Amino acid sequence: MFSVTVRDHIMIAHSFRGEVFGPAQRLHGATFVVDASFRRPGLDSDGIVVDIGLATEQLRAVLGELTYRNLDEEPAFHGVNTTTEVLCRTIADRLADRVRAGDLGPGARELAGITVTLHESHIAWASYERSLGEREE
Structure with missing residues (x-):
């Protein structure tokens, strides 16, 4: 299995x-x-997993919907503890939606899965791994 990873960051406020x-x-x-x-599992005809530029752009767009916000006030999280794990799943699902919409290019439709990892610090992080079949609950 091949993989490509892109990185960004978010700053949020919330309570539990x-x-x-x-x-x-x-x-x-x-x-x-x-x-x-x-x-x-295999590379596309250009020899890549996904266009790194598009992957970076779409990750930034998804994170832009969350950063500098108080997640307690966001309707999408009403009644939900926005733990690191929950945020991993949310970001992965939103990226999957963008893959299906073609926002990561036509070759990305052949992706098998996405893993999102949020690093809380240099000693603690959480991940969520999902396939790119039907939307996972």
Whole structure:
């Protein structure tokens, strides 16, 4: 399996519900380094997994919908704890939608999957891996 990874970052504000989150139940900010990896078993006719420029552009566009926002106020996250894991899945699903829409070029339609990793710090991160079949729940 081949893969290509592009990187960007987001800065968000949010709070959590539940005792397990301790002081993070209060509104706080977070900055994440975001890696999006695109996978396919074989290379396209140009010898690539995906157009890196388009992948970078689309990751930036997806993150632009989240960055500098208080996620507690975003309708898409109403009633949801926006944990690192939840944000990984959200970003992966939104990238998958863009692949299906052709925003990463026609060759990207042959991608097998996407993995999104959010790095909270140099010692902690989370990932979500999804296929590019039907939308996963």
